[in-house]
Amino acid sequence: MDIELLIRTQKNKKLRDIGEKLLQERRLSPEDALELFHSNELTYIGTLAELVNRKKNGMFAYFIVNRQINPTNICVYQCDFCAFGVVKSDPKAYEMGMEEILSKVRETYLQGGREVHIVGGVPPHWKVEDYVSLVRTIKENFPEMVIKAWTAIEIHHMAKVSKRSYEDILKELKDAGLSAIPGGGAEIFSERARKIIAPYKANAQEYLEVHRTAHRLGIPSNATMLYGHVETYEERVEHMQKLRELQDETGGFQVFIPLAYWPEGTRLGGKRTSSVDDLKTIAISRLFLDNFTHIKAYWITLGERIAQIALNMGADDLDGTIEEEKIVHSAGAKSAYKQSKEKLIKLIKDAGKVPVERDTFYQVVAIHS
Template sequence: MSRVDILLERVGQGERLSPEQYLTLYLEADLLVLGQAANMVRRRWHKENVITFVIDRNINYTNVCQCGCRFCAFYRRTGDADAYVITENELLQKIAETIQVGGTGVLIQGGLHPDLDLTFFERMLRTIKEHFPGIHVHSFSPPEIAYLAEKSNMDYKQVLARLQRAGLDSLPGGGAEILVDRVRKLISPRKASARVWLDVMRAAHELGMRTTATMMFGHVETPAERIEHMLKIRDLQDETGGFTAFIPWTFQPGRTALGGEPVTAVEYLRLLAISRLVLDNVPNLQVSWVTQGAKVAQVALSFGANDFGSTMLEENVVRAAGVDYRVPMEEIVRCIQDAGFTAVQRTNLYQTVRTF
């Protein structure tokens, strides 16, 4: 047996490998064989032949951000002609539209606006829950929480507890990019460090809040740093058990200061598969049709993924970089069924809503 075959056999038996061994699999294993191994791990978690998805909406409350990340084409500075902060009426209208089409949640995120304080977000959350008490609010990334904590002279848990009392239900994994500070200093030097991202997530988990984890790859990071990112998430999951899902997505270079070439579909599928092998303690792995399109996302269901993600009735950040895939719910269901699976609509916490 080759070195790669031996490592794949060990992974298949549920054994954890060293970072160097995972890297060997990532770089050297045959793509289809790697996908098969990832599917074995998926079946440990999900024995039913089911792929899930959620109907929700991404709402950006502001595009003003003081970070100026080199990979972002969405942000604006205070005073720019197209800078905005969403009005209460606009926010409520977007949520009402989401509910009208069967949506169960909203993902609300924005830039690090210098003029918005903690009371702004508490008021936003209370208003949402007063009008739509059943909606799940999956919102505010770790950099937003860290920024609010610094401005409010509080620790992360204090900020999260106040937001939780106001109506925050769970935390998305945005702002992770690559959890290696060498990379972060190059692409987002003014954003929270890797340690801060992990510490915010730990604080959320300690409050009983579930969260997701993400990775944005395909810019300046090395393959070894991608593995390091996954292992940091796995270590925190061993400690807290608070992550519901991992969502890797590819950097979109269009209209950004960072620039570069987009990641290929093959590279995306390889990353997806190795993440399923490394993150053996995270129950769900999402595809990223927003950056890859429906066809690649459909293929990804054979590379360890068990979730098609969100219908994303609205998405602005990736679109700002020039990528504008749109996949309606009916197309998501068809993609899942044509791939040989049963399509199931879920909530943000992976509870079943309906089966198709």
């Protein structure tokens, strides 16, 4: 389709002006993003997003052979939107031993895995040494594996209980073998919404400061947004604006990951987001976050089919094989627990894109054309 013709024939003047802005590679305003969220022109928005994506990533769509480990579901915060975290006395509570964790890492390593992604609950009885020891032990046993571990929430908690700075905590983790931090825990930055869904965990300023500190120390990170619960479109845009501002400052974010809220088993309740909302959120994030190279369609929360469609609406990454994921599945996600490398390659090829196996830092490992 002729993109200029598509924009020129758009009947809504505000949407037409947004299209012209993008053709001129001018930055969208928060008002522009809000206009897109309120629009029902999904095909138009998705086509614009794919135009921007192809300028940044061509026909490449990325994946990684990795392993997610959720070492415990015991959590001090007990957020109403979360079905994963429980108190220590709960019959569903668990803590993995080190041998079990190493066994899972070994399995992925032998399959050509390059990354272990660690995130879980925040147990009240864990000390900083427990987090550091886990990273160090994995790195000592599997020095070639990149460790992406502990969200800003967990790092903030470590700093709080030890009365140390974020910088001290991050330096110790980095010395132990940590190379990147995931984006979880951002939820939604709005103070109003955060008081409802997660009133006790680190606030937006603290989350952003952990990432700012990590970037200053040469530790890249991911960024997320949980949407589809109690937040408004205005609060989604405000969230992305704060991330865009920090990325302008540091350049340390590698990818933005919109995470669809799953309500099953949560105290907050609610309904699952629509596929239209999922695709629109992916596309608008691609258009608004002009200083992010990558937008992830996280197949765990979206499901395979919507993630595949998203690869033609602004997303360029599916995440990875993952192997095991407990947090979102606790809230009702029905996606398979793991994907084979071959399945991800097929999903990408069937979407008309070129599958690119990557490492944690988006360096190309192999192109599966």
